[in-house]
Amino acid sequence: MGKRVLLIGGNFSPEPTGIGKYNGEMIRWLANNGYDCTVVTTYPYYPQWVVQPPYDRMKKRFKKEVAGNITIYRCPQYVPAVPSGKKRILQDVSFIASAFIKVLQLIGTSKFDIVITVAPPFHLGLLAVLYKKLRGAAVVYHVQDLQIEAARDLAMIRSKRLISMMLKLEQLILRNADHISSIADGMIRKISDKTGREVLLFPNWVDIAQFHPLTNRTALKEAFGFSATDKIVLYSGAIGEKQGLESLLHAAATWQHHPEVRFLICGSGPYKAQLEQMAAQMQLKNMTFLPLQPAEQFNRFLNMADVHLVIQKSHASDLVMPSKLTTILAVGGIALITANAGTGLHDLVSRHNIGILIDAENQEALRAGIGKAIWENTTDIARNARDYAATHLSISAVMTRFKEQVA
Numbered sequence: 543m544g545k546r547v548l549l550i551g552g553n554f555s556p557e558p559t560g561i562g563k564y565n566g567e568m569i570r571w572l573a574n575n576g577y578d579c580t581v582v583t584t585y586p587y588y589p590q591w592v593v594q595p596p597y598d599r600m601k602k603r604f605k606k607e608v609a610g611n612i613t614i615y616r617c618p619q620y621v622p623a624v625p626s627g628k629k630r631i632l633q634d635v636s637f638i639a640s641a642f643i644k645v646l647q648l649i650g651t652s653k654f655d656i657v658i659t660v661a662p663p664f665h666l667g668l669l670a671v672l673y674k675k676l677r678g679a680a681v682v683y684h685v686q687d688l689q690i691e692a693a694r695d696l697a698m699i700r701s702k703r704l705i706s707m708m709l710k711l712e713q714l715i716l717r718n719a720d721h722i723s724s725i726a727d728g729m730i731r732k733i734s735d736k737t738g739r740e741v742l743l744f745p746n747w748v749d750i751a752q753f754h755p756l757t758n759r760t761a762l763k764e765a766f767g768f769s770a771t772d773k774i775v776l777y778s779g780a781i782g783e784k785q786g787l788e789s790l791l792h793a794a795a796t797w798q799h800h801p802e803v804r805f806l807i808c809g810s811g812p813y814k815a816q817l818e819q820m821a822a823q824m825q826l827k828n829m830t831f832l833p834l835q836p837a838e839q840f841n842r843f844l845n846m847a848d849v850h851l852v853i854q855k856s857h858a859s860d861l862v863m864p865s866k867l868t869t870i871l872a873v874g875g876i877a878l879i880t881a882n883a884g885t886g887l888h889d890l891v892s893r894h895n896i897g898i899l900i901d902a903e904n905q906e907a908l909r910a911g912i913g914k915a916i917w918e919n920t921t922d923i924a925r926n927a928r929d930y931a932a933t934h935l936s937i938s939a940v941m942t943r944f945k946e947q948v949a
Contacts, residue, residue, distance in 0.1 A: 544576035548654040548673070550645065550666050552637055554583035554614070558834060559809075560780060560865055561686050562588055564746055565660055571941045573612045580652065581614045582644050582669075584637055587621045589780040589811050589834075604644065615644050624812050627698035634663040645669045649676050656948070658682040662689035664708070667715030674718065682948050683719035684744060688729060712736075721948040728886015744944055746868050747937040753841050753872035755928055762846040773803045773916045776847035778835075779866040781811030786853055786880075786903060791820055793908050794829045801828065803916065806847070808832040844873045849915040852879040854902060868935050871896060874928040876920045878911045880904075896927045 547569075555566025565583070573579045585597040593601040597616070607614040617640035622629035648654075649672075657670040657679045670681045690708045693699040716722060716737045723744035724730050730741045756762065760770040768774060777790060787807065794805040805828055807817065814831070821829045835843045844850070850870045864887075870877045877897035881887040891897045898915050900907040933939075 544578055545655040546578045546653065547572055547580070548648065548652075548657045548679070549579065549581045549583075549660070550641060550657065550669050551581070551583050551660040552619075552634070552663050552666065553588055553660075554581055554586070556594075557586045557588050558837065560588055561660060561662075562586065564686070564865070567747070567937060568941065569612060571937060572945075573610060575941075575945070577611070579612045580648070580654065581612065582617065582641050582648070583614065584617050584619045584640075589809060591621060591623055591625060591812050593621060604640070617641050617644055627693060627700075630693075630698070634665065637663065638665055638669065641666065641669060645673060649673060653677060654679045656680050656682060658684060660684045660686055662687050664689050664712050664715070667719065668711065671715060671718040674720075680720040680948070681718060682721045682723065683715055685722070685724040685729060685733060686746075688732060691732070723944075723948070726886045727890065731886065742944075742947055745935060745940060746865050747940040748868040748872040748931055748935050750872050750932050750936050753844070753869050755874035755924070756842065756845040759846060759848075762842055766843065766846055768804060768846075769802070771802055773849075774806055774847045775803065775849045775851065775912055775916075776806045776808065776844075777851040777853060778806075778808040778844070779864070781807070781809050781814045781817065787813070787817055788820065789903070789905055789908055790851065790853060791817065791824060791826060791829065792905055793912060794821075794826050795824055796909050797912070798826070798828055803828060803912075805829045806832065808843075809834055841873065844869065844875060847875060849912060850875040850877045852877050852897070853908075854880050867897075868931065871927040871931040871935065874924040876915050876923055877927070878908075878915050880908070894926055894930050895923060896930050897923065 549565060549569055551565045553560060553562030553565060555562060557563055569579045569581060585593045585601045587593045602618050605616040617637065619637035619640060620633050622633060657673050659666045659670040661667065667683050673679055674681050690705060690712060694705050699705060721742060722733060722737065722739060723742040724733055725745050730743060733741045763772055763774065764770055777787065781787060790805065797803045810833060818831055852864050852867050854864065867877060879887065879891055879897045879899055880902040881891065881899055882902055888899055891899055898911055900911040
């Protein structure tokens with residue numbers, strides 16, 4: 543019988559994007575490779591920020607699901623319709639409270655070899671440490687976002703005392719983790735500086751068979767309702783505060799004298815309505831908003847775009863690694879990425895020549911970068927992007943390394 547793995551995470555399948563997507567794919571890979579997997583999570587709500595059907599009818603109670611050698615325990619939590627710093631804290635506290643109940647039950651009934659927690663929320667690591675102390679499992683603490691630093695630097699949490707308390711709790715988790723991992727070199731450096739320990743590289747992956755380059759971009763544009771001669775500048779993903787998408791509206795305004803350049807924001811999130819209102823007030827005729835696209839046509843949708851925007855505020859450049867970038871690379875897309883020199887994201891992109899880099903929160907640089915991506919020869923970048931994804935970011939390669947290192 544294979545090892546028994548417990549994942550404690552606030553996001554899980556069937557969430558289509560972000561951490562929930564990767565958690566679900568990780569557990570499916572482990573289950574398909576002989577591991578007996580249990581998950582303590584909540585109900586899918588991201589990126590819509592509302593619990594999704596059919597789970598919305600049962601969101602106030604605990605629920606058990608079993609699929610082969612995967613057992614999922616879904617725990618209730620508060621989900622704010624419009625998240626803020628305080629509401630996100632309340633959400634995290636509500637989940638750790640309900641997850642604590644479930645983990646206590648598992649401590650008395652189940653013996654796991656490995657407990658994996660994925661941050662954010664960072665404090666779920668406390669539950670893994672509790673399980674380790676009582677049942678002896680190895681703890682893997684995996685960092686997708688540096689949640690505390692992001693909340694501080696983006697002014698989502700302004701209380702210095704609260705930030706200090708959160709950092710102390712994080713140190714407790716880091717000291718007790720058997721393995722610490724993160725998704726990008728820049729984040730690894732920051733975590734290593736805090737811990738003085740080795741931090742493993744465990745990057746987000748992409749299904750390179752599902753997402754791949756297509757050659758009929760003209761036909762794809764027409765299929766999605768655009769003109770064959772349009773130049774599509776696409777942002778696809780979560781629409782939240784850290785992206786700074788207001789800059790995209792201002793960029794669209796500067797390109798209105800080029801009617802063939804069309805801006806497209808696709809996705810959902812708490813700031814989408816606000817952006818739509820701003821676009822209407824600015825009378826942006828070259829801006830289109832679309833909902834999340836169905837999975838079965840997402841590869842075609844991404845291949846339609848001439849430019850893919852990976853937009854972040856400057857403070858976030860080394861605190862988060864945009865999950866959307868892996869899929870853009872897989873389709874050989876031309877990614878225009880806001881990342882300042884010296885950050886891990888900037889170093890990665892420039893070292894492998896897999897995108898076009900511009901300074902974060904620089905409106906003129908964004909306008910010029912869009913022009914460069916549209917009009918200059920980017921064949922080498924497209925080829926390098928696909929090659930990098932195929933070599934470094936396939937789920938099989940990433941999870942095999944993970945298995946060899948910690949599992």
